[in-house]
Amino acid sequence: MSIDTDGRKVAVITGASQGIGAGLVEGYRKHGYAVVATSRGIESSQDPDVLTVRGDIADPATAERVVAAAVERFGRVDTLVNNAGVFVAKPFTDFTLADYELTTGVNLGGFFRITQLAVERMLAQGGGGHVVQITTSLVDHADSAVTSVLASLTKGGLQSATKALAIEYAGRGIRSNAVALGIVNTPMHPAEYHPTLAAMHPLGRMGEISDVVEAVLYLERSPFVTGDVLHVDGGQSAGR
Incomplete structure (x- = not known):
């Protein structure tokens, strides 16, 4: 049975563990949203306004x-x-069918169905969405x-789909944007590689999780922005 959110907004976040x-x-949550968080290994939350779903x-x-x-x-x-994603770096001819299926399954398949369902819900309830x-x-x-x-095949597809969604649903109040990242300081990058990874950015450092969160929340707070790809990459997309 659903609860009354008193007008509070609800965000669904994938790859959220x-x-x-x-x-x-x-x-x-700090901005007052209730959150549905999903990933394969996510644990239950003690916050009653965070619902976790494993899968x-x-x-x-x-x-x-x-x-x-x-x-x-x-x-x-x-x-x-749509945060969930995988990155497999190999020479092109070394990629296996398993690599292809994993990457397309998470990066594209993981976007497709949940976005369909979320957009359907946004349309049914009215008031737009993001x-x-x-x-x-x-x-x-x-x-x-x-x-x-x-990565380029799948994430490039997402960037194109971002713009297509923005145009298709602009008249119905649903916005679509993307955040394109450089290398972000997360546990997947061992500390001994940080100096090398930092040097790959013109700003001379890796991105921080807070940089990404602030970028997404900027887009959330910007009702006149849709179809945008916001680069949070330390200047990489500008050149080096």
Whole structure:
């Protein structure tokens, strides 16, 4: 049975158990949103306004459960942040079919069904909504030091879809934006590699989770911004 949110907005965040996703959950809560957080290994939350749903976002059944849970618990969906993603770096001819299926499954399949369901819900409840994709700056600036064809294939597709969604639903109040990242300081990057990774950015440092959260929340607070790809990459997309 859904609860009365008293006009409070509800954000759904994928890949939410750690790193950027966990930061986004905290950021949206600080701005008064109820949050539905999902990932494969996410634990239950002690916050009654954070509902966690375990599941592989590449499986359409997970998307169905997440959106149904959001509606049952909080009554609505106002924002979807498609944060879940995988990055596999190999020379192009070394990619395996398993690499391809994993990357397309999470990065594209994990976007497709949950975004369909979230947009359907936003349309049904009225009042518009917001969809945000987390992508990579490598889409806009290929780097010979980073072999990233599968990342560019999938995240580049998300950036194009971001613009298409923005135009398709602009007249119905649903905005769509993307945040394209450089290398962000998360637990997936061992400390001994930080100096090398920092040097790959013109600003001379890695991004922080707070940089990403502030960028997403900027877009959330900007009702006249849609179809935008906001680069949070330390200047990488400008050149080096």
